[in-house]
Structures are given as C-alpha cells and as structure tokens.
Amino acid sequence: MDQENAVKTDKYATSPKDAAVDEIDALEAKLKEGKRQTGDNESVEPPTRALKSKGKVKVAMVNGPSGSGKSTIANGVAGMVGSSVVVIHQDNYFSSKFTPHQLVVDDVNERPSHIDFARLRKDVENRCLERGGVNIVIVEGHMLVTDPQLVAMCDVVLCLDLERDVARQRRIARRERTPEEADEIRHYYNNFVWPAHEKYALPELQKLAQACMDAEEAPPRLRILAADAEKKIMTKEAFRIIVTPKGKEVDIDHEIILENFNAR
Numbered sequence: 001m002d003q004e005n006a007v008k009t010d011k012y013a014t015s016p017k018d019a020a021v022d023e024i025d026a027l028e029a030k031l032k033e034g035k036r037q038t039g040d041n042e043s044v045e046p047p048t049r050a051l052k053s054k055g056k057v058k059v060a061m062v063n064g065p066s067g068s069g070k071s072t073i074a075n076g077v078a079g080m081v082g083s084s085v086v087v088i089h090q091d092n093y094f095s096s097k098f099t100p101h102q103l104v105v106d107d108v109n110e111r112p113s114h115i116d117f118a119r120l121r122k123d124v125e126n127r128c129l130e131r132g133g134v135n136i137v138i139v140e141g142h143m144l145v146t147d148p149q150l151v152a153m154c155d156v157v158l159c160l161d162l163e164r165d166v167a168r169q170r171r172i173a174r175r176e177r178t179p180e181e182a183d184e185i186r187h188y189y190n191n192f193v194w195p196a197h198e199k200y201a202l203p204e205l206q207k208l209a210q211a212c213m214d215a216e217e218a219p220p221r222l223r224i225l226a227a228d229a230e231k232k233i234m235t236k237e238a239f240r241i242i243v244t245p246k247g248k249e250v251d252i253d254h255e256i257i258l259e260n261f262n263a264r
Contacts, residue, residue, distance in 0.1 A: 057128040059153050060242040061220075062140040063205070064160030065197040066189070067167035068227040069234060073160065074140040076235035077242055086127050086134050090141020093120040101188045110196035112146040121150050138242065142197065145204045154220040158241055159205055160234075162227040164194050 062070045071089060078085040095116040098109050108114065120139070127137050144150055145157065168189040172182050205222075212222045223241045227234060 057134060058136045058155050058242075059124060059128065060136060060138045061144050061151065061154045061157045062138060062160065062238070063145045063157060063201065064142065064227060065162060065164070065167050065201070066142050066193050067169075067171035068142075068160035068162040069170070069231070070140040070142065070160060072231060073158075073225075073235055073238045074138045076231070077138060077239050080235070080239050081136065081243060084133055084135040086137050088120070088123060088127070088137065088139040090115060090120065090139070090144055093117070101184050104188060104192060107192045107196040107199075110143075110192055110200075112143045112200055115141070115143055115147075117147045117150060121147070121153065124150070124153060136242065143201060145208065146200050151204075151208065151220060156221045156223060156242060157208060158223050158225055158238060160227040161224055164190075166228060168194070 062074050064070050074087045074089075078087050093116045094114055096114065124137055124139055127134055139150070139154075145159075151157065168186060171189060171193075172185050177185065208220075208222050225234060225237055225241070229237075
C-alpha cells in the first residue's frame with residue numbers, strides 16, 4: 001500500500017493554501033467538539049453526522065499512481081474524523097499472487113484484471129448498508145478508476161497527481177533496501193508500474209474529466225490534488241474535499257483538468 005510520507009517542499013512555505021489550512025484546522029477542532037459554526041455563527045451538526053442523519057453514506061475514491069500517498073491520505077482523513085470513516089484498500093483484493101519482480105516480463109501485476117473488483121464493490125456496498133456508525137467509506141487504490149461500476153458508486157473521486165520520479169522514489173523508500181533491491185524496484189517501476197498507470201488509469205481519468213465537463217450523466221465529482229506537498233497539507237486538503245458537504249467546496253474547472261491530462 002502507499003503508506004509513505006509525502007515529500008516536503010519549500011514552495012508551500014508561503015502558499016496561499018495556508019489560510020485554507022488554518023480554516024480546516026478550525027473545522028477539525030469543531031468536529032472534535034461535536035459541532036461546527038456556519039458563517040452566521042449558527043451551530044450545526046458535523047458533516048459526518050449530517051450525512052448519517054440523512055441515511056446517506058458517502059463513498060469517496062482516492063486514486064493515483066503507486067507511491068503518490070493514497071493509503072497515507074485515506075488513513076489520515078479517517079484518523080481526523082474517527083470511527084465513522086471506513087477505509088477499504090485495493091491491495092487487499094488482488095485476484096492472484098504477485099509474480100516476483102525479477103521474473104516479471106509484462107505488466108501482469110499492474111493490470112486492472114489483477115484486482116477482484118466484484119468482491120471489492122460488494123464490500124463497499126455492504127459497508128454502506130451497515131447500520132450504525134459508518135458515514136463515509138473511502139476506497140483507495142491505483143487502478144480503481146478503471147472500474148466503471150465502482151466509479152458510479154462514488155460521490156467524489158480524488159486523484160493524487162505526482163511526477164513519476166518522485167512517486168518511484170517514494171515506493172523505493174517505503175522500507176530499507178539494498179542497492180540491488182532499489183535498482184530492481186526502479187527498473188520494475190519504470191518498465192511496468194508507471195506505463196500501466198498511463199495505459200489503464202489515465203485514459204479513464206480523462207473520460208471522467210470529460211463527463212464532469214459535459215455534466216450529462218451526473219458523474220461523481222472529480223478533484224485533483226498535487227501530491228508533492230507536505231503530508232499534513234495534503235491530508236487536510238483531502239479532508240476538505242471528502243468530508244466537507246457539497247456546497248462548501250471550491251468549484252474545479254474540469255476543462256483545465258482535461259487539458260492537463262491530454263498534455264501528458
């Protein structure tokens with residue numbers, strides 16, 4: 001799973017996002033108190049409790065290339081909110097055993113067919129139907145966006161965007177490795193992991209961005225989050241996107257998103 005820490009960068013030291021982070025810090029404090037304040041100082045229920053009271057469990061997908069921080073972000077948001085959030089990891093649903101890296105000759109380990117989507121969707125559905133406690137289900141994984149049925153179950157799709165070399169280095173740094181092992185992972189990532197991301201996941205994100213732009217079939221909302229920021233900033237921004245009720249979010253220009261994808 002992608003449980004590495006996000007890379008810290010100086011460009012966020014004086015970022016305009018600082019004010020937004022301060023605002024989210026205040027919201028998090030209110031959530032811990034069991035309430036938050038509207039702009040008119042009217043006390044209202046926390047977002048998760050409001051969702052529960054409506055009988056609606058929110059489903060959020062966290063997608064992105066291997067090494068972008070999906071597990072870190074999903075688990076971080078769950079930790080901020082508490083037990084009312086359930087995280088489901090794609091890595092628990094592989095349909096077959098991995099072929100050792102040194103024996104790999106193609107992208108068999110990285111294809112969508114390597115994931116048991118039927119079982120994964122069923123577990124998401126079951127968690128949504130559970131009574132008591134669960135308000136948000138977060139499902140995370142690098143190939144989730146390739147399953148149209150799972151995408152249709154989601155209220156929001158959060159895509160973590162990261163350069164290949166940074167994502168690759170994070171994957172290498174997940175645990176201590178010998179120089180030979182690091183070279184092996186580097187070769188595997190360059191030849192199979194990243195090409196599979198570009199071949200299978202990116203085209204589906206392009207389609208989703210187009211659907212959001214056309215807005216003909218009420219697709220799930222698509223949000224892009226730069227994954228090269230400090231872990232705390234990324235987690236709090238993901239919190240804002242996933243937890244904050246619709247109407248409190250900043251609109252995204254999906255046409256720009258689509259242009260960025262097409263430029264890759």
